[in-house]
Amino acid sequence: MPSVEPLTAELLGPPRALLGGTEVDLGAARRRAVFSVLALRANQPVSPDELITAVWGDRPPGNAEASVYTYVSGLRKLLEPNRSARSASELLVSTGSGYSLRLDPEATDVARFEAHRQRAASLAPGAALKELDEALALWRGEALSGVPGPFAQAQRARLAELRLVTSERRAELALESGRHAEAVADLTALAAEHPLREGLRALLMTALHGAGRHAEALEVFRDTRRLLVERLGIEPGAELLAVYQRLLQGMVAPAAPLRAAIPVRRPPAPPSVVGRQHEVEVLARAVADLSTGRGGSVWLEGEPGIGKSALLAVLLDEAGRRGHQVAWG
Incomplete structure (x- = not known):
């Protein structure tokens, strides 16, 4: 009996079967599906029921088992074209519980x-x-x-x-x-x-x-x-x-160019702010957002003498304590 040519399977793309380096036509989509299951589970027994579920899922047709048998028979003829009808397959073998595609460890x-x-x-x-x-x-x-x-x-x-x-x-x-x-x-x-x-x-x-x-x-x-x-x-x-x-x-740009561009002085020390707890919390959240990469703008508005500068001083102090570069002009 002629020796079996080495088989390789390529699955990282459209499935291909190569005998001795020459590609063979795997045929219809479902026969390619059966080949793919057997190749990915090379040297392991795969039962007909597993093949049916792999190809059709939970709702197979009534003739699914016969179709699997037909696909396996077709693959055997394709992969061993010189095998006689009376001899057993050496590549796609029958096991006690199903079928197994015999491949070298790195043949896929x-x-x-x-x-x-x-x-x-x-x-x-x-x-x-x-x-x-x-x-x-x-x-x-x-x-x-x-x-x-x-x-x-x-x-x-x-x-x-x-x-x-x-x-x-x-x-x-x-x-x-x-x-x-x-x-x-x-x-x-x-x-x-x-x-x-x-x-x-x-x-x-x-x-x-x-x-x-x-x-x-x-x-x-x-x-x-x-x-x-x-x-x-x-x-x-x-x-x-x-x-x-x-x-x-x-x-972050070095401090010297910033001072050269605009007049900069140290922020004022934070005063004691009374009755502005809600505003302080809003500003604290803005600084927390900045610490996580979400920058933005804050607008302070109010009558003269209402305490806008004091709130701003609180904001700048919180930003400085969190390690941000602070400029006050």
Whole structure:
């Protein structure tokens, strides 16, 4: 009997089966779905019931079991075209509880993707970056593209998240290696695809800042905050705020140019304010907002002698105690 040609399966894109490096036509969508399940669960038994649920979900047609048998038979002929009708399959074997696709450990691009990721986790930044580049180069589009069924849908979501996490880690390594301009290009595209993913936006801000594009880095924060408020009704999380604060602290202008531009003197000492508890609380909240990256303006208005300057002194004292730069002119 002729020897079986080595089989590889590519699933990080439209599913492909290659015999000895030559692609074979997997056929109709549901046969590709059965192949995808067997390839992702290579060397494990998969029962007919599992295949039916994977392809059709909770409402399979009455002939689902017969269809699975037909798809498996078709795949056997496709993957071992020289096998005689009387000999058992060596690639897609029958087990006591179903079917199993026999593949080498790294015969699928999904397995190779995972292997690159695992190796990168224990390497120095330069070598890890190379491993992640090789992992991401395996992708040919959306995983399991065009494959129907709940199994494929769940795997697409899982693999897409892994791809995104890998891209984020690759960007972190690029930043650690000082490759800020390169990281900006990759992160800009990723952030556009995932505008509400704060970790990506934080990395993009860091990359822009490292590339000397400070104003753009701050604009990313403002844009992200606007999107979060408009779409989700939430404020940025602690990680994004921390990056924003670090960038602000790194870009505060030195005191000398400020004094040269306008007359500046020390703020007055805060007096004892009586009967203005509500106003004091409003001002304290404004300073607290500033500490979390939400700046704004406060308008103090009233008759002469009513105590506006005293309230302002309280505000400036609170801002100074929280570590903000204060100017009084």
